[in-house]
Amino acid sequence: MSQLAATTSTDQALVISGLTRRFGGVTALNGVSLGVALGETRALIGPNGSGKSTLINCVSAVDRWDEGTVTLGGAPIKGRDPVGAARRGISRTFQTLRLFDEMTVLENVMVAMHHARGYGLFSAITLGPRFRKAENRMRHEARELLALTGVERDAERQAGTLPYGHRRLVEIARSLALKPTLLLLDEPAAGLNDTETARLAELVRRIARPDLSILVVEHNMEFVTSVASQVTVLDNGNIIAEGTPAEVREHPEVLRAYLGSSEDDK
Amino acid sequence: MIIQPLVSGLAIGGIYALLAVSFLLTYRVSGVLNFAQGEFVMVGAFVASTVAGIAGIPLIAAALLGVGAAAFAGVAMERVTYRPLRNKPHASMIISTVAVGIVLTQAAQLIWGPNPRTLPSLVPNVSIDFLGSRISTVSLFLIVISAVLIVALHLVLTKTRLGRQLEATSVDSDTAQLMGIRTGRLVIIAFAISTGLAGVAGILVAPMFSVTVGLGVLIALKAFAACVIGGFGNLPGAAIAAVGLGVVENLAGTFIGTDSKDLIAFGLMIAFLIVRPQGIFGAKVGEKL
Amino acid sequence: MNASKLAMPQSPTLPTAAPVRRTRATTLVSWLIWPALLVLVIALAQGIDNNYWLQIAVNAEIMVIAAVGLYVTFGLSGQVSLGQAGFYAIGGYTTGLLVTTLGFDFGLALVLGVILSGLVGLGLGIPSLRLRGNYLALATLGFGQVVALILVNWTWLTGGANGIRNIVAPIVAGFELKTVPDWAMFIGVVAVLSVFVVTRIKNSSYGRAMQAVRDSDVAASSMGVSLSQVKVLAFVVGAIFAGLAGALNAGFVTYVSPGTYDLSLSVTILAMIVVGGAASPWGAVIGAIVLTFLPEVLxxxxxxxxxxxxxxxLLVVAFAPGGIWNLFRLVGSLPARFRTRARTGDQS
Structure with a gap:
């Protein structure tokens, strides 16, 4: 009951209302409204092409939208302004991994701290005290995040040379380095085996905090059940169901729309 | 009074246009911005002038051989630039084409030496009276041939099966391949047509200037500028801009002075990049860029 | 935090003493290299008694400055510039004009020349932001042509084909560089400082942001890195160092003339980075030295x-994309790789 109250109250961190995105004649999102409360982990599921990635791209402001609003903590997010969204505390991972391949893992994580670096170019060139202090702090925090995600041993390796599963974890560490209030995970378990997926679920539960909202897009229903308290189901750009994982699983619309196609995924 | 510079402008503009469309053809199909395009102008002209110097060979055969040599060199270029680098960052490809330009220039320098050569025009140079101005048949020939070739290329690209396959490759090479189009072969064809056309441009301009290793450099730079002004990815647009550029340059040269003539092209190019990077006719700067 | 429980990688955490010690050793080397390089350039300036070779060495040092600047633009942030000669010319001509027509000290003229290069870089960089990859190469190519044409045609300003001669002035307040060894020392120190500054940029958050933009602009902007600021900064740094190199060259050879500043100079500076290796400022240094001495050797x-x-x-781009620097690194890492292989072999 308390959870229901939380999701309907006004202290929602992320509020999406009436979000519509068209690509030419195709409507990828059709007036989608959705909220994620502070401290909540919500899963977004749906068949391929249902608009999940489009939604993530809109919320992270990588993309723009045609109608509707996205607000975080009550203030609106502007479309096609990913830097603005990031600085407001929206962080994300990518379905198709986008690490900075030529850089080390540690440097990858530190990139997300660039906007909060706290020193200028002059200090960097002259090795000023601000620079040294800030760099030490950033390095330390980045190592902690790598330890949290379990890839600290890769810290000095070039990101592009890591095995696939590790790269997924580095992306999560990097997204956390932004100190987000909203974390968007775009199919984090894609391409992972069962053991790795189970460990990832454990990690997602660990990073959940009262002041962090997590929206995770995922196909794997077992993973979703183990990390999310609430699930939203998207089909053809419309929300067709919402509720706890158990409720959603029984929903007739969901069975028709989602389960049919999840067979194809396997 | 205005007729003569206008015709000269149209003639040189036609050459710019020929080079601009040839440049865009490879760019569209393979994504390669060929900074060596100008060197193929020189290759065509040098080969034609050498062959024409051999007694008994008709000029038209020499010209065709020149075009063939440029096309052949283009195919060779595809092998050393596009083939090994197609999945590498575009910077590698740019540098690679610049390197091909250096190699071609230096090879030509070694083969043909520093002294300029001549290549007679395919049509006799006669001045004819037109509305009270004297204009040269060579200029008219240039205008006609480049117009015919550009229209022909446009028709091939829009009306034939080859054209549709090239278009498919340029839009989405992977999908085209899945549809059974042999994209690798099409890229070679695009290079051959493109550098062959550059060779034609060389044979057409050679009678106006003389044949030196630097023959194509400025022409190619002007053609690049025309592509930016007209809009990338829009062949007719780039051709129109190129002709316009030739005319504007020549009129400016006649009425303002030759000092700033060459500045016009690059000044306009930078102005367009700043104010309207999609060019006059382009819709938007494509993602491919 | 008990992170180890969660650790996904299979192998248990090994003692990390060895890597830490190696890092400390490399840190020490990376600090000792600067005084060592200063000693080296001064020793070269005093030690090479053949004026001809000393001049080539100074040319190499000037190219190091230009190349290491383009390393920031191209190597770090991935922007191809085919117009560095334009900035080089702006630095050289501004210095020359201020010294010969207004009687400025060389040092002041040089600073103003560098500032002007940077401002022009800013003016060209801001609109060019909207242009991706190939387009920027074209824009910079056009810019280089415009500058080259202005040098030839605007005789009232640039002296046309004759250029500007007799650029001789004290550096600052009567302190003068008279001999080639004097210049070699001065330019050598500036070159070392330039490489130092670029290394600092690379190892700062700015350098990381530039590389991030190069590797994935979408991910970089989603991590709060402003593409426009980072790209413009990288472009302007390249312009500033090219301008500095041009200004130093003008003072060293005492004249500027348009023939020097054509497309082939821009291509050469870019080639220095490609041949030397775009992954490190040392690649640019190596490339600048190799390509300056190569014509002499040949x-x-x-x-x-x-x-x-x-x-x-052509061969380097196709078959050794990391350049000479990468070859060095491969050779240097062979023993370590061998050791690692031997150790893992022991364990399994």
Whole structure:
């Protein structure tokens, strides 16, 4: 009951209302409204092409939208302004991994701290005290995040040379380095085996905090059940169901729309 | 009074246009911005002038051989630039084409030496009276041939099966391949047509200037500028801009002075990049860029 | 935090003593290299008694400055510039004009020349932001042509084909560089400082942001890195160092004339980074030195030099994309790799 109250109250961190995105004649999102409360982990599921990635791209402001609003903590997010969204505390991972391949893992994580670096170019060139202090702090925090995600041993390796599963974890560490209030995970378990997926679920539960909202897009229903308290189901750009994982699983619309196609995924 | 510079402008503009469309053809199909395009102008002209110097060979055969040599060199270029680098960052490809330009220039320098050569025009140079101005048949020939070739290329690209396959490759090479189009072969064809056309441009301009290793450099730079002004990815647009550029340059040269003539092209190019990077006719700067 | 429980990688955490010690050793080396380089350039300036070779060495140092600047633009942030000669010319001509017509001290003229290069870089960089990859190469190519044409045609300003001669002035307040060794020392120190500054940029958050933009602009902007600021900064740094190199060159050879500042200079500066290796400022340093000395070494086969240079460039891009620096690193890492292989072999 308390959870229901939380999701309907006004202290929602992320509020999406009436979000519509068209690509030419195709409507990828059709007036989608959705909220994620502070401290909540919500899963977004749906068949391929249902608009999940489009939604993530809109919320992270990588993309723009045609109608509707996205607000975080009550203030609106502007479309096609990913830097603005990031600085407001929206962080994300990518379905198709986008690490900075030529850089080390540690440097990858530190990139997300660039906007909060706290020193200028002059200090960097002259090795000023601000620079040294800030760099030490950033390095330390980045190592902690790598330890949290379990890839600290890769810290000095070039990101592009890591095995696939590790790269997924580095992306999560990097997204956390932004100190987000909203974390968007775009199919984090894609391409992972069962053991790795189970460990990832454990990690997602660990990073959940009262002041962090997590929206995770995922196909794997077992993973979703183990990390999310609430699930939203998207089909053809419309929300067709919402509720706890158990409720959603029984929903007739969901069975028709989602389960049919999840067979194809396997 | 205005007729003569206008015709000269149209003639040189036609050459710019020929080079601009040839440049865009490879760019569209393979994504390669060929900074060596100008060197193929020189290759065509040098080969034609050498062959024409051999007694008994008709000029038209020499010209065709020149075009063939440029096309052949283009195919060779595809092998050393596009083939090994197609999945590498575009910077590698740019540098690679610049390197091909250096190699071609230096090879030509070694083969043909520093002294300029001549290549007679395919049509006799006669001045004819037109509305009270004297204009040269060579200029008219240039205008006609480049117009015919550009229209022909446009028709091939829009009306034939080859054209549709090239278009498919340029839009989405992977999908085209899945549809059974042999994209690798099409890229070679695009290079051959493109550098062959550059060779034609060389044979057409050679009678106006003389044949030196630097023959194509400025022409190619002007053609690049025309592509930016007209809009990338829009062949007719780039051709129109190129002709316009030739005319504007020549009129400016006649009425303002030759000092700033060459500045016009690059000044306009930078102005367009700043104010309207999609060019006059382009819709938007494509993602491919 | 009990992170180890969660650790996904299979192997248990090994003691990390060895890597830490190696890092400390490399840190020490990376600090000792600067005084060592200063000693080296001063020793070269005093030690090479053949004026001809000393001049080549100074040319190499000037190219190091230009190349290491372009390393920031191209190597770090991935922007191809084919117009560095334009900035080089702006630095050289501004310095020359201020010294010869307004009687400025060389040092002040140099600073103003560098500032102007940077401002022009800013003016060109801001609109060019909207242009991706190939388009920027074209824009910078056009810019280089405009500058080259202005140098020839605007005789009232640039002296036309004659250029500007007799650029001789004290550096600052009567302190003068008279001999080639004087200049070699001065330019050598500036070159070392330039490499130092670029290394600092690379190892700062700015350098990381530039590399991030190069590797994935979408991910970089989603991590709060402003593409426009980072790209413009990288472009302006390249322009500033090219301008500095041009200004130093003008003072060293005492004249500027348009022939120097054409497209082939821009291509050469870019080639220095490609041949030397775009992954490190040391690659740019190596490339600048190699490509400045190469024509001298190939003097017996002079007429083939540019052909060899073109073929070399073509081969490096296709088959050794990391350049000379990467070859060094591969050779240097062989023993370590061998050790690692031996150790893992022991364990399994």
């Amino acid at each position: 003097r017996p086969v002079q007429e083939y030099y540019l052909l060899i240079y073109g073929i070399l460039l």
